[in-house]
Every structure is written in structure tokens, then in C-alpha cells.
Amino acid sequence: MKKLQYLLIAVLICVITGIYNTANAYSYAAIEEYNKGIDYSQKGEYDLAIDSFLKSVTLDPSFVDSYYNLGSVYEYIGELENAIISFEKLLSKKPKDYESSYKLATLCAKNNNYEKSLKYINIIPEDNKFYPEAQALYKEIFEQAKALQGKKNTAQAKPIQTTLLKNFQGPTGIAKDSNNNLYVASYSTNTIWTILANGKRQKFVEGSPLNGPIGLVCDRRNNLYSANYVSGEILKISPLGVVTSLMKNIQNPYYLYIDGANILHISEQGTGSIIKVDLNKN
Numbered sequence: 686m687k688k689l690q691y692l693l694i695a696v697l698i699c700v701i702t703g704i705y706n707t708a709n710a711y712s713y714a715a716i717e718e719y720n721k722g723i724d725y726s727q728k729g730e731y732d733l734a735i736d737s738f739l740k741s742v743t744l745d746p747s748f749v750d751s752y753y754n755l756g757s758v759y760e761y762i763g764e765l766e767n768a769i770i771s772f773e774k775l776l777s778k779k780p781k782d783y784e785s786s787y788k789l790a791t792l793c794a795k796n797n798n799y800e801k802s803l804k805y806i807n808i809i810p811e812d813n814k815f816y817p818e819a820q821a822l823y824k825e826i827f828e829q830a831k832a833l834q835g836k837k838n839t840a841q842a843k844p845i846q847t848t849l850l851k852n853f854q855g856p857t858g859i860a861k862d863s864n865n866n867l868y869v870a871s872y873s874t875n876t877i878w879t880i881l882a883n884g885k886r887q888k889f890v891e892g893s894p895l896n897g898p899i900g901l902v903c904d905r906r907n908n909l910y911s912a913n914y915v916s917g918e919i920l921k922i923s924p925l926g927v928v929t930s931l932m933k934n935i936q937n938p939y940y941l942y943i944d945g946a947n948i949l950h951i952s953e954q955g956t957g958s959i960i961k962v963d964l965n966k967n
Contacts, residue, residue, distance in 0.1 A: 715745035722751065726758055734758050742774075749775050753785065756792075765796045783808070787815040790822055799826050853878070858901035858941070860909060862924070868909055870898040877901070877911065877922070890926055894918070900941035902949070904964055910949065912938035919951060921967075931967065935960065 711719075722737035738755035742748050756771030772789045776782060786808045793802035803826065809819045855873030862868070867880040868889060875895040880886050889909075897915030904910070909922040910931065919932040919941075936955025943949050943964065951960040 711748050712745045715741045715748050715751070718744060719748065719751050719754070722754060722758075726754065731758050731762050747778055749779050749782070752778070756788070760792060765792055768792050769796065783810070783813045783815050787819050787822075790819060794822060794826055799829070802826055857899045858912070860901035860903045862903045862907040862909070863905075864907065868901055868903070870901050870911060872897055872899060872914070877909070890922055890928060894920060894928060894930070900939055900952075902941040902943050904943055904949075905947060910941055910943075912941050912951065914938060914954075917955075919949075919962075932960075932962065 718737045718741035722734045722741060725731070725734035725737060735755065735758055738751045738758065741751040742755070745751075752771050752775035756768045756775065759765070759768035759771060769789060769792050772785050772792065775785050776789065779785070786805045790802045790805035790809075793799070793805065803823065806819045806823050809816050853869060854871050856869050857872045858868075858870040860868045865882040869878045869880065870876075871878065875892055875898065876888060877890045877895065877898060878886055879889040890911075894913070894916075895911065896913045896918070898911045898920075899914045900910075900912035902910050907924045909924075911920045911922065913920060914937055917933065917935045917938065918930055919935065919938060921929050921931045923929075932951075935951065935953055937953065938951050938960075939954045940952040941949065947964045949962040949964050951962065952958075953960055
């Protein structure tokens, strides 16, 4: 009985405020969720408010007031992309809602999407009360764009360069394991070095069976794989430094890559091919 009374009161409020009308009557369930969203917003419970407004528009996709309040909550908590989407859906239901057009222009400008902002500014007719504010925003956008262009013309970004370690002989492949240990292959000396997380360098593997190591990559278990360019072989090296042969008779293997499915990809320079190996089976 209390639920029914609450719903009737909600409908009465909507009639008074213009939310509910006979030409476009929103469903009772959607109105109920809308009112929950308003209550949650006033209490500062924004996640619950968003859930209620989303339920409201799911129950009745024509409920433009729910879209407006949903977008307003998203804007308040700083989720500009979601706010823009909400107001765009509102505008698709009510194209001549120029308040929402101005709102979208403002949100897009805040989100640095000036082209989209200008699009919504241009929707607003001269005789609309939001036209002066929209034109002020228009000028502001062009001033900001001009200032940004000036900065680009006077300043060039410079890459930050730091030398980690020196004096490697013929460094080629680089790989990193989950413990932040860095591995560096030395082609000319048939050596793989480890740079520990503390910055200390030490030899990891040296000499045979390394033979022209180039590509390096680590798998999810911190096994290291090395592409022997000269001998045409892929080596698997355990975290303890135990070396085994994974594949042979590859013509000049070069780069190595392991994807999220634990598949090893090998670029075979000698044949211009890519070889795939399922490491789950090895």
C-alpha cells in the first residue's frame, strides 16, 4: 500500500513539473526509478543515483529528464565522456532541447573536443535564451585554440634521455621479466646480461649454445627465449639459467614476441615468414 501511495505521489509531482504528460506518458516504474535517483543525488550517493537513472531509461528510453539528471551526475563526479553520451541520447529524443545543446557544447569544450563543441553551439538559434552564452563559449574556444597553437609553434617537446649502463658489445635484443630484471643480448660476444632491479649488471648466459643472439622475450613464468640468428635456433632459458633448445632449423630468426594467449611469434628473416609456437604445449 505504501509503495502504491509513493508511486501516485511521484506521478502527481511529474504532472506538476511537466515530467509526465498525456501525450508522452512515462511508465510508472521508470518514474519510480527516476525519483530514487533524485533522492540518491540529494544524499550524495552518486553511484546509486546513476544506477537508478540508468534503470529509468532502460524501462522507458523516452524519459529525457532521466537522461538529463544522469548526465548531470556524471558531470559532477568528473566522468565527462559518460555525461556527453547521456546528453547526446537526450538530444536524440528531443532535438530542440537547446539547453541540452548548450550543455553538450560546454561538456565537449571541457573535454577538449572543440570540434564537437562547435557542432552543438551551431544548433542553437539566435532567438533562443542560450544563444548569448553559446556565442561566448564560441569565442572562448577559439581563444584557447589560438593559445594552444602558439605554444606548439614556440616550443618543441624534447625526449627525456637517460643512459642506464654503458660498454655493451653489440647489444641487440632486450627483454624484461615480472621481477623487473632486464636482459640484454650481446650479439658479438654470445652473451646475455642481466640488469637486476637494483641496477647491478651480471652475466646470465655466456658462450655455447648461444650463437648470435638477437631477439629476446620473457614468458609469464619468467623463462627467457633467445633467437640464435647465426645457428637458426630458438633457445629457452629458465630463470636459473638452464638452457634448452626449443626449435631448430629456422632461417635467421630475428624478433620474438609472446601474446596474451602465451603464443610465441618468431620473425624468420631468411624466408620472410612469421612462425607461431604454442608455449602452452611446451
